[in-house]
Amino acid sequence: xxxxxxxxxxxxxxxxxxxxxxxxxxxxxxxxxxxxxxxxxxxxxxxxxxxxxxxxxxxxxxxxxxxxxxxxxxxxxxxxxxx
Amino acid sequence: xxxxxxxxxxxxxxxxxxxxxxxxxxxxxxxxxxxxxxxxxxxxxxxxxxxxxxxxxxxxxxxxxxxxxxxxxxxxxxxxxxxxxxxxxxxxxxxxxxxxxxxxxxxxxxxxxxxxxxxxxxxxxxxxxxxxxxxxxxxxxxxxxxxxxxxxxxxxxxxxxxxxxxxxxxxxxxxxxxxxxxxxxxxxxxxxxxxxxxxxxxxxxxxxxxxxxxxxxxxxxxxxxxxxxxxxxxxxxxxxxxxxxxxxxxxxxxxxxxxxxxxxxxxxxxxxxxxxxxxxxxxxxxxxxxxxxxxxxxxxxxxxxxxxxxxxxxxxxxxxxxxxxxxxxxxxxxxxxxxxxxxxxxxxxxxxxxxxxxxxxxxx
Numbered sequence: 001x002x003x004x005x006x007x008x009x010x011x012x013x014x015x016x017x018x019x020x021x022x023x024x025x026x027x028x029x030x031x032x033x034x035x036x037x038x039x040x041x042x043x044x045x046x047x048x049x050x051x052x053x054x055x056x057x058x059x060x061x062x063x064x065x066x067x068x069x070x071x072x073x074x075x076x077x078x079x080x081x082x083x
Numbered sequence: 084x085x086x087x088x089x090x091x092x093x094x095x096x097x098x099x100x101x102x103x104x105x106x107x108x109x110x111x112x113x114x115x116x117x118x119x120x121x122x123x124x125x126x127x128x129x130x131x132x133x134x135x136x137x138x139x140x141x142x143x144x145x146x147x148x149x150x151x152x153x154x155x156x157x158x159x160x161x162x163x164x165x166x167x168x169x170x171x172x173x174x175x176x177x178x179x180x181x182x183x184x185x186x187x188x189x190x191x192x193x194x195x196x197x198x199x200x201x202x203x204x205x206x207x208x209x210x211x212x213x214x215x216x217x218x219x220x221x222x223x224x225x226x227x228x229x230x231x232x233x234x235x236x237x238x239x240x241x242x243x244x245x246x247x248x249x250x251x252x253x254x255x256x257x258x259x260x261x262x263x264x265x266x267x268x269x270x271x272x273x274x275x276x277x278x279x280x281x282x283x284x285x286x287x288x289x290x291x292x293x294x295x296x297x298x299x300x301x302x303x304x305x306x307x308x309x310x311x312x313x314x315x316x317x318x319x320x321x322x323x324x325x326x327x328x329x330x331x332x333x334x335x336x337x338x339x340x341x342x343x344x345x346x347x348x349x350x351x352x353x354x355x356x357x358x359x360x361x362x363x364x365x366x367x368x369x370x371x372x373x374x375x376x377x378x379x380x381x382x383x384x385x386x387x388x389x390x391x392x393x394x395x396x397x398x399x400x401x402x403x404x405x406x407x408x409x410x411x412x413x414x415x416x417x418x419x420x421x422x423x424x425x426x427x428x429x430x431x432x433x434x435x436x437x438x439x440x441x442x443x444x445x446x447x
Contacts, residue, residue: 010228010229010230011226011227011228011229012221012225012226013221013224013225013226013439014226014229016222016224031303031304032304032306033300033304033306033308033309036086036290036291040154040157040159040288040291040374041291041371042291042293042296042309042362042363042367043362044303062229081161081232082232083231083232
């Protein structure tokens with residue numbers, strides 16, 4: 001089943017690279033400012049919709065956080081902030 | 084409250100505090116100026132000897148510590164660093180020198196516009212142009228690479244320095260310089276200015292308010308959220324200036340400003356471009372430093388050194404003065420003009436050198 005995800009990144013460039021990777025896999029994404037609830041940084045995030053199984057296909061290099069958007073907020077999938 | 088309303092409200096409070104600080108003694112249209120205030124601190128500790136601009140500004144101390152306290156309260160203090168620190172230092176130097184050619188940081192630019200200073204409108208156009216160029220580089224892969232987790236102490240140094248500065252301000256030992264005339268001698272009472280800084284620092288941490296980020300996000304994502312803070316400051320400071328009779332529309336006779344449009348434009352172009360490359364305006368760098376970002380702290384040190392260079396080498400502009408016979412004096416110096424051009428060239432070189440070769444990607 002498909003769900004909505006948000007990936008945050010260390011740099012704007014990492015977000016562009018991730019977005020291109022999604023596009024090559026046929027997944028549309030929208031680059032946008034990181035929601036305040038996810039971070040105090042004012043970087044770029046990618047919002048996209050795909051099946052949970054598809055996440056494993058993507059390289060998550062450069063991602064700071066990967067969350068699933070839920071009805072009442074965000075569910076953490078991957079947290080790389082302490083690296 | 085949605086994020087746009089939160090940003091506008093935070094901006095409104097900051098605009099109100101900025102006008103109040105002028106009422107209580109700060110120079111006009113200078114309730115806050117990150118560039119001017121860091122320059123004043125550099126003068127106070129003697130790294131430049133421009134006698135009119137020497138004072139340890141409690142607002143700066145408050146901004147950093149307010150952000151630190153808010154970050155600690157929100158469990159958002161994160162000691163981070165390692166993203167091209169020396170390049171950030173150079174960018175900090177460059178942005179500060181350019182800001183002192185204009186005579187103000189982006190925050191003061193907004194406060195100057197709110198006071199009716201049309202020279203700052205020219206600066207704003209240059210600022211937007213600089214940000215637009217920066218966005219082109221971002222789309223072409225400009226990056227100073229990622230940050231890494233650092234030891235806690237590394238994220239606390241700039242805050243510790245602020246406490247040391249506060250001690251020096253209160254103790255006022257003989258080796259600290261305090262202006263007896265000029266802008267440096269004009270200041271709100273210490274506790275009031277410190278409280279103002281603490282409140283604005285906390286608000287700016289909570290909302291991520293950034294003069295550069297607002298315009299960058301509009302150009303890059305068509306997202307107006309951050310710009311709401313900018314607008315909140317402008318609207319409330321404008322109303323406050325009108326109410327207190329500080330508002331005066333025009334180019335000539337504006338407080339601590341010069342009328343040379345070309346250099347107002349170009350210097351703020353450099354500030355806009357350099358700040359996009361740094362990831363935020365001078366206010367934002369102070370706030371990020373409080374949150375534990377050592378790269379931003381290095382940038383602030385760059386501002387400090389840039390201020391000293393600007394005054395020691397005669398790069399900072401002088402405010403336009405009008406003589407009784409109407410002749411104008413002051414404005415940018417020849418050295419300041421040369422420095423602005425060099426800064427623009429250096430910024431482009433840094434941007435190109437840190438850009439990856441790739442196709443431009445369409446955002447949004």
